[in-house]
Amino acid sequence: MENRIFNKEMECMSRRDMEALQLERLKSLVDYCEKNSEFYAKRLAKAGVTADKIKCLSDIEYIPYTTKDDLRDTYPFGMLSVPMEKIVRVHASSGTTGNPTVVAYTREDLENWSEQVARLAVAGGATAGTIVQICFGYGMFTGALGLHYGLEKIGAVVVPTSSGNTEKQLKFMRDFGTNAIVATPSYCMYLAEAARSMQDKYPMDMYKLKYGILGSEGSTPEMRTEIENHWGNGFFCTDNYGMSELNGPGMSGECMYRDGLHINEDHFLCEVIDSASGNVLEKGSTGELVVTNLTKRGLPMLRYRTKDITNINYEPCKCGRTSARMHKIIGRSDDMIKVRGVNVFPTQVESALIGMTEISPNYLIVLRRENYSDSMEVRVELIDGGLLDRYGELVALQKRIQDNIKNILGIAIKVTLVEPNSIERFTGKAKRVLDLRHENK
Ligand code: DLL
Numbered sequence: 001m002e003n004r005i006f007n008k009e010m011e012c013m014s015r016r017d018m019e020a021l022q023l024e025r026l027k028s029l030v031d032y033c034e035k036n037s038e039f040y041a042k043r044l045a046k047a048g049v050t051a052d053k054i055k056c057l058s059d060i061e062y063i064p065y066t067t068k069d070d071l072r073d074t075y076p077f078g079m080l081s082v083p084m085e086k087i088v089r090v091h092a093s094s095g096t097t098g099n100p101t102v103v104a105y106t107r108e109d110l111e112n113w114s115e116q117v118a119r120l121a122v123a124g125g126a127t128a129g130t131i132v133q134i135c136f137g138y139g140m141f142t143g144a145l146g147l148h149y150g151l152e153k154i155g156a157v158v159v160p161t162s163s164g165n166t167e168k169q170l171k172f173m174r175d176f177g178t179n180a181i182v183a184t185p186s187y188c189m190y191l192a193e194a195a196r197s198m199q200d201k202y203p204m205d206m207y208k209l210k211y212g213i214l215g216s217e218g219s220t221p222e223m224r225t226e227i228e229n230h231w232g233n234g235f236f237c238t239d240n241y242g243m244s245e246l247n248g249p250g251m252s253g254e255c256m257y258r259d260g261l262h263i264n265e266d267h268f269l270c271e272v273i274d275s276a277s278g279n280v281l282e283k284g285s286t287g288e289l290v291v292t293n294l295t296k297r298g299l300p301m302l303r304y305r306t307k308d309i310t311n312i313n314y315e316p317c318k319c320g321r322t323s324a325r326m327h328k329i330i331g332r333s334d335d336m337i338k339v340r341g342v343n344v345f346p347t348q349v350e351s352a353l354i355g356m357t358e359i360s361p362n363y364l365i366v367l368r369r370e371n372y373s374d375s376m377e378v379r380v381e382l383i384d385g386g387l388l389d390r391y392g393e394l395v396a397l398q399k400r401i402q403d404n405i406k407n408i409l410g411i412a413i414k415v416t417l418v419e420p421n422s423i424e425r426f427t428g429k430a431k432r433v434l435d436l437r438h439e440n441k
Contacts, residue, residue, distance in 0.1 A: 116250030117150020128155030142248025215240030222354035260325025
């Protein structure tokens, strides 16, 4: 894969110059919020912060955090900092409960967003002329339109198939000679499985896929290898991170070296904090990511608590970019499951499963409460359904998986092996946890 850089000036800037630019932008953002946002003006005044008080980057600590609840409490447009006539797009994220979080963009915000996505799409292998199929759902979700405009900006050929309709997706891929796919890792895997199931009729070499620009949910390096092997022919995937509150995709993404996700630091100033105390941690520590969107004006975000757990490496990368790189998301401070007092992230279970040839990477964690105690079951799909009839082998496999998970989590859990293709597939974010604990006490 060639190592192209979309905006050398910004992506390869010296650390000193980048920090100077961030400071200038931070001051101007605080000044803008004081003058234009009723919400932030009140909050900043209460904390005694003015733009003059920000003399160096660490002075950001004077500014209070912003949370998802702030967006929910001001639903839908209470945090806008421009009159509605200046807004040209609105998106919303799909909350499971309560009001969705609504975000809004000025024309300038959309231009910045496209630039951010364009850089990451190039880092992930796309270029002018690359035929890219966007398999994220078009709609209120930021993924599809975010990638759409970023890819058009670099001159890629955008094929907006949206999510679902798998046979049609595969037909377009074969007929158009699609070179790159934009999807969640789980949908990319699902498409590969579907393609393989039809290979008698349509051999895998009919697909010209080279790059997977994946994101919106986590995937372990093992899962990535599995996806790449399923597509075969040198298919190469990168991980891309973002959230609707911070525009959507475009905050960070991997380059060909896949050694952390490059952050668009001229737009996003990142901190890592201790979730429980709210204290800022030393550079390099693992904790909750907090992000200030330095250039957003329609609905600014000051010190937004993402709840995503990561750490940041400020060393320049072999690819030539000097931008800081965040570690793949390790988990969320709030989707972390507590089972009998132990913190469990679904990605830990995933890493225990992947690499075993008898099972597919599709799994479901089921939590129940039995006799006032939590129980955790991991349902795992077999590749060969015939194994269900071979009791000895089945039990041995079950035990191996149980041991693997116990080694990682330190707790004993139940493993159930189920028929091939019996676990639900998702065209959007996969749901890996079924929590039934509220049903019994
Ligand atoms: O998922 C934005 C996006 C779209 C990013 C397409 C990349 C590609 P939301 O729907 O608001 O926005 O969800 C944001 O998803 O806080 C993370 O917990 C999770 N997430 C997003 N990307 C990744 C990733 C979009 N690469 C929430 N790895 C975030 C792990 C991710 N988790």
